[in-house]
Amino acid sequence: MSQQQFENFTASSLYCEKCKAAMPVRERLLLILPDKEIYDYLCTGCASSVGQREVTAGDKLMAQRTAPRRRAPAPRIQL
Ligand SMILES: [Zn+2]
Numbered sequence: 001m002s003q004q005q006f007e008n009f010t011a012s013s014l015y016c017e018k019c020k021a022a023m024p025v026r027e028r029l030l031l032i033l034p035d036k037e038i039y040d041y042l043c044t045g046c047a048s049s050v051g052q053r054e055v056t057a058g059d060k061l062m063a064q065r066t067a068p069r070r071r072a073p074a075p076r077i078q079l
Helices: 002-008 057-066
Strands: 013-016 021-032 036-043 049-056
Touching: 013 036, 013 049, 021 049, 049 057
Parallel strands: none
Antiparallel strands: 013 021, 021 036, 036 049
């Protein structure tokens, strides 16, 4: 269980080969697939990609369950 939590942990700094140091990174949504989303981590020093993270549909469901709802409910369609 603790292992799962560690895997879901969002990195705040990663090693950058260009800067040759652990640099703070910012997350950018790179690709949206039917079952997952891929995020890119960019070095804040040189803006090069230093890592990627995949968020599966299961992870998103977990996040939605804990996050407060922002979207209005979908309109009801009556036939
Ligand atoms: Zn860098």
